[in-house]
Amino acid sequence: MDHLVAINQFLAHRRGRNRSIRTIEQYHYQLIELWHAWIVHHADSLDQITLDHLLAYFDYLRHGRKNHRTGGIGLSAETIGGAWRTLRAFWRYCRRRNWITEQQALWFSDDELLPRPHVPQRIRPVLTDDALHDLLCACGQLDTAEQRYREHAIILLLAQSGMRIGELVSMRDSAMRLDDRATIIISKGGREDWAFWGSEADSAIRRYTRHRGHQGDGSVWLRLSGAPMTVSDVRKAIRHVADLAGITLPVGATVHCFRHRYAHKALDSGLDISQVSQLMRHRDIDTTLRYLREHKDRLKALHDRVRA
Template sequence: MSDATRDFLDMLAAERGASTNTLAAYTRDLDGAEELLGDLAKAPRASVAKLAGAWSDLAPSTIARKTSALRQFFGFALEEGWREDDPSGALPAPRARRPLPKVLSHEAVDALFARAELEAGSGRPAAVRQLALLELLYGSGLRATELVSLPLSAVPRDAPLLTVMGKGGQARMVPVSERAKEAITVWLEIRPGDSKSRFLFPSRGGKHLSRIRLFQLLKELAARADLDPTGISPHVLRHAFATHLLEGGADLRVLQTLLGHADIATTQIYTHVDAARLVELVNSRHPLARRDAKD
């Protein structure tokens, strides 16, 4: 197994809390792909396209699982700078239902923030930083990598927008709530570290806070807030941001822009999460519904 694949599996275990069975399945799938293609971080797109033939006798569900594993690996490799391209488009695309994202309830979000705000009231740098991270995760829907690698130059002065460098080096603007601006302001006043550090959330050696450490901080906060830590992660808070915005009436195209999705099909999964609200919307806002009310 290549070093890149090992690093990817380590990330799944530490950052996403993947179970033993999940890691075993990913290991088998990535190992099998590397037997055919060699180091996945270097495999050319033309070679990746040949997997369709190699997997032709497999069940659609198995192909979907293998494709998912490779898509996630290639996305990770792109973020890490191991590849300059994403060959995922050459992978087989069997028709399979996409699982719905995990979403926190409003009550769970309130409990998480209540605990973070209580701890930030102590003035301890770690607690103040924790609240700023939480505000940006849930308030702006940032990906974990986008958040921890934010440069100081991205912090807005007067404009209520934050410049974020997303997947594939694509920059986008996301709104920063008044709450988040306040939390960031307090954090900047006590932010430790070398004044030459260019990151909003620096760590030792001039680097930024790692994704793994962010994941750990959220788990620990959830436990102190009497929430199940297994249900909390940066991804879950990003999903909560999207779903709760949709519940509040946000347009799907606006949501696509805020999340930095290249394809609106990726954003549309949230319409399934919020199906109940959409049914109510049709029943109450459709012209025929108003006509029935007059009758």
């Protein structure tokens, strides 16, 4: 089986299972720009791939691939971990279609053969109230009224809903319930979920939708051309606003820092961890606990209650 044919069929399969736009973009980057660009020079088809090829590929990501974000050599542990998980999903898909052998299929199941990359759990910076205020003010410096209204609404919505970036770009006009300040979104794994927002975001969304230059295909967030915004479009838009505001957003968490802020606000409001987990649409409460681990002020308050 040809590499590119198999990859495109895998991507089509994932789209058919309603994977989020962000997930599909990640799959495309990891399988086309990383994996295919490397393996095409080493094996002509899937059945020619050896374990040594896979080991050499991950070594290349660590020590040979240019990092366009830093300008250095070698990708981050987080990027390599994501590439490993995506390739494992692709590998399992290939096995179900008998495109690889049983022996090849075992490689991602045995840590001694193909170790899973270690990804350190880092404490991510949280967007402060002052930084949020500066971002909202900087929207007024954008070139067109539609951009000003759009970016202002997106920033408020991210801050007041805790949406993931893929969930935000999945929003549809027909799924919004403006009177309830709610919408149905496509969450991780293609699952439909509810997301909610506050009064400030509500006013901003209503203003933006009134002033959109196009109606597009029903997507809420549109480029000036009328095409739906992608995950990359939203990231670029927020980075541009941050540049205007003179703010440096966390590398690799341009949008996710809003989500962390929302989780901390939910904890500060008195919700317990299981309630916050529901609002964050986490399948595993351990994921939510990581947000608590990153909440310095909350941990400090707990520490101060301890009498040594």
